[in-house]
Amino acid sequence: MTSVDDTLARWRADEARVRARRGEVGAVPPHELAGLSGLELFEAMFDGRLPAPPIGETLDFLAVHVEHGHAVFQGRPGHAHYNPLGTVHGGWFATLLDSAVACAVHSTLPAGKAYTTLELKTNIVRALTDRVPLVRAEGRVVHAGNQVATAEGRLFGPDGKLYAHASTTCLVFDARPPR
Amino acid sequence: MTSVDDTLARWRADEARVRARRGEVGAVPPHELAGLSGLELFEAMFDGRLPAPPIGETLDFLAVHVEHGHAVFQGRPGHAHYNPLGTVHGGWFATLLDSAVACAVHSTLPAGKAYTTLELKTNIVRALTDRVPLVRAEGRVVHAGNQVATAEGRLFGPDGKLYAHASTTCLVFDARPPR
Amino acid sequence: MTSVDDTLARWRADEARVRARRGEVGAVPPHELAGLSGLELFEAMFDGRLPAPPIGETLDFLAVHVEHGHAVFQGRPGHAHYNPLGTVHGGWFATLLDSAVACAVHSTLPAGKAYTTLELKTNIVRALTDRVPLVRAEGRVVHAGNQVATAEGRLFGPDGKLYAHASTTCLVFDARPPR
Amino acid sequence: MTSVDDTLARWRADEARVRARRGEVGAVPPHELAGLSGLELFEAMFDGRLPAPPIGETLDFLAVHVEHGHAVFQGRPGHAHYNPLGTVHGGWFATLLDSAVACAVHSTLPAGKAYTTLELKTNIVRALTDRVPLVRAEGRVVHAGNQVATAEGRLFGPDGKLYAHASTTCLVFDARPPR
Numbered sequence: 044m045t046s047v048d049d050t051l052a053r054w055r056a057d058e059a060r061v062r063a064r065r066g067e068v069g070a071v072p073p074h075e076l077a078g079l080s081g082l083e084l085f086e087a088m089f090d091g092r093l094p095a096p097p098i099g100e101t102l103d104f105l106a107v108h109v110e111h112g113h114a115v116f117q118g119r120p121g122h123a124h125y126n127p128l129g130t131v132h133g134g135w136f137a138t139l140l141d142s143a144v145a146c147a148v149h150s151t152l153p154a155g156k157a158y159t160t161l162e163l164k165t166n167i168v169r170a171l172t173d174r175v176p177l178v179r180a181e182g183r184v185v186h187a188g189n190q191v192a193t194a195e196g197r198l199f200g201p202d203g204k205l206y207a208h209a210s211t212t213c214l215v216f217d218a219r220p221p222r
Numbered sequence: 223m224t225s226v227d228d229t230l231a232r233w234r235a236d237e238a239r240v241r242a243r244r245g246e247v248g249a250v251p252p253h254e255l256a257g258l259s260g261l262e263l264f265e266a267m268f269d270g271r272l273p274a275p276p277i278g279e280t281l282d283f284l285a286v287h288v289e290h291g292h293a294v295f296q297g298r299p300g301h302a303h304y305n306p307l308g309t310v311h312g313g314w315f316a317t318l319l320d321s322a323v324a325c326a327v328h329s330t331l332p333a334g335k336a337y338t339t340l341e342l343k344t345n346i347v348r349a350l351t352d353r354v355p356l357v358r359a360e361g362r363v364v365h366a367g368n369q370v371a372t373a374e375g376r377l378f379g380p381d382g383k384l385y386a387h388a389s390t391t392c393l394v395f396d397a398r399p400p401r
Numbered sequence: 402m403t404s405v406d407d408t409l410a411r412w413r414a415d416e417a418r419v420r421a422r423r424g425e426v427g428a429v430p431p432h433e434l435a436g437l438s439g440l441e442l443f444e445a446m447f448d449g450r451l452p453a454p455p456i457g458e459t460l461d462f463l464a465v466h467v468e469h470g471h472a473v474f475q476g477r478p479g480h481a482h483y484n485p486l487g488t489v490h491g492g493w494f495a496t497l498l499d500s501a502v503a504c505a506v507h508s509t510l511p512a513g514k515a516y517t518t519l520e521l522k523t524n525i526v527r528a529l530t531d532r533v534p535l536v537r538a539e540g541r542v543v544h545a546g547n548q549v550a551t552a553e554g555r556l557f558g559p560d561g562k563l564y565a566h567a568s569t570t571c572l573v574f575d576a577r578p579p580r
Numbered sequence: 581m582t583s584v585d586d587t588l589a590r591w592r593a594d595e596a597r598v599r600a601r602r603g604e605v606g607a608v609p610p611h612e613l614a615g616l617s618g619l620e621l622f623e624a625m626f627d628g629r630l631p632a633p634p635i636g637e638t639l640d641f642l643a644v645h646v647e648h649g650h651a652v653f654q655g656r657p658g659h660a661h662y663n664p665l666g667t668v669h670g671g672w673f674a675t676l677l678d679s680a681v682a683c684a685v686h687s688t689l690p691a692g693k694a695y696t697t698l699e700l701k702t703n704i705v706r707a708l709t710d711r712v713p714l715v716r717a718e719g720r721v722v723h724a725g726n727q728v729a730t731a732e733g734r735l736f737g738p739d740g741k742l743y744a745h746a747s748t749t750c751l752v753f754d755a756r757p758p759r
Binding site: 084097102122123132133134138141145 | 275276304312338
């Protein structure tokens with residue numbers, strides 16, 4: 044087996060393991076969100092105690108690994124993501140990268156803190172088609188401040204080829220404002 | 223009827239008219255692409271002579287108007303686009319805005335010229351849920367050069383409220399390299 | 402006189418008028434800053450009651466007009482701004498555009514509110530040399546929120562030619578935290 | 581000596597060594613540019629055979645190290661770079677980062693190839709004053725293609741504190757078009 048095949052086999056196994064444990068697709072009840080740190084939220088999703096987000100179902104991607112300041116998403120480029128030019132739409136790259144960089148930020152937040160994405164810049168460096176069976180978007184926090192956090196991400200194939208990269212700015216705020 | 227209702231009624235009528243005329247969803251054969259100017263391609267899609275792009279079907283949005291240097295897309299924010307936080311995923315904003323700014327650029331290209339998106343920055347200024355029935359993403363070319371074009375876009379609701387804006391850089395090149 | 406000459410003559414007159422009234426170059430005392438709205442600060446600078454910022458002196462540009470949500474800066478491209486390639490360095494474009502978009506945001510803030518720039522994206526669409534006698538950078542607010550504001554800007558010559566454009570995200574906060 | 585003092589001493593020594601060898605400040609004759617690879621150009625500047633760029637003199641920064649795909653600039657934050665708020669203007673951050681990422685790209689180009697910066701996004705994560713004696717901007721190529729290259733950069737102090745980061749898109753083209 045070549046190294047690319049090894050990687051692909053590992054990625055498929057990661058996805059199967061995540062899918063086997065996780066729960067329904069749906070919305071997280073807001074009161075549950077506020078009581079959890081970012082990492083606790085992702086753990087609850089991985090454990091099937093909280094639902095997986097609908098956008099992942101719609102666009103065929105999912106989180107496969109989250110730790111403090113670092114998040115990895117995996118997606119399957121498909122026909123359903125094509126633009127009129129016969130390649131994967133830039134919005135699909137942006138969606139996976141946005142997920143990766145935003146969750147990298149979220150993973151650093153304690154319970155009681157929330158965030159929102161202010162901006163995302165995506166650089167697309169190579170066209171993508173369904174001949175690439177799987178891709179990964181990996182996000183890493185660059186700056187984690189009290190009010191603002193930034194992160195960068197890369198989207199690459201099982202052979203390590205880079206398809207896109209991104210950077211984001213997130214606003215961090217108190218999830219439960221004082222009454 | 224309030225002005226917002228007027229706008230919404232007009233947007234729904236625009237969508238119905240576009241859907242009534244257009245063809246199947248699918249890929250445009252590459253040899254057809256090369257022979258058409260950007261505007262001719264969009265006209266062929268609006269007329270049903272060429273298929274509509276799959277990504278629009280997957281994410282519930284479509285082009286409703288394209289003219290030279292200007293493109294308007296319309297989408298229905300839905301549950302299927304939600305992130306874990308219970309709002310529309312940033313990637314959905316990016317997808318509509320990318321379509322709008324890229325097609326604004328494409329609409330300026332003569333037959334024999336092609337483009338690819340190099341980068342897109344999306345600013346998200348307000349959360350979006352399915353309580354907003356429809357949104358529009360409008361793109362306008364800022365600079366149309368021989369090798370590079372840039373464009374800006376806005377995503378807003380029927381009441382004129384802004385949800386996001388974006389800017390893009392596209393590479394312009396010869397569609398048919400000399401042999 | 403051609404229209405370009407007209408514009409240039411007007412731009413030079415604007416600059417002369419601003420320079421005639423304004424004060425020394427230096428730093429605004431922090432306690433003065435906190436008590437002024439954005440527009441009051443710019444008026445105090447235009448009136449010579451507060452000093453002009455050092456960066457303008459260093460890079461040969463200045464504010465020529467500020468109103469609510471809109472700011473205009475003017476600069477003289479010169480040899481001192483050149484990169485090794487013999488054109489104006491991208492950083493000079495970024496400095497003028499940053500000033501224009503940030504001051505457009507600042508101009509919307511009441512006394513007691515402050516802002517900081519989180520990010521700026523500059524698109525450069527045309528090289529600039531000292532053969533262009535003057536350029537203007539014009540900034541306009543796109544979104545003015547309680548915590549976040551965004552703005553866009555254009556840098557153009559007296560003939561209307563576009564050299565660069567930009568968009569920014571600013572964080573808005575209370576200038577005087579409660580003690 | 582603390583580690584910060586060590587770093588600062590090393591940075592000062594690097595600057596002294598570069599200043600001792602380099603030549604006048606001025607423009608590189610265009611015909612010289614075309615015959616050199618990116619790395620040859622930087623070596624000629626470091627050796628004093630070609631002039632140093634004017635912008636560095638104007639804004640008190642210089643290249644201290646360039647290798648394939650990697651460039652390091654060093655600057656001294658000063659009063660001359662201040663905005664009205666009493667901190668270093670965002671344009672100074674952008675100038676150093678633009679230099680770092682653009683030269684990282686340039687360093688990968690063979691003779692006969694040229695580049696131009698299409699866009700730069702700068703994230704500012706911390707205010708900077710002249711209490712920080714020196715900062716470095718480090719740029720690294722992310723994607724080096726035939727027509728397009730991208731790079732990322734960081735600006736940090738001698739204690740490793742991050743002040744800003746950036747990403748850029750550059751267009752790569754033939755320096756001498758066929759006649």
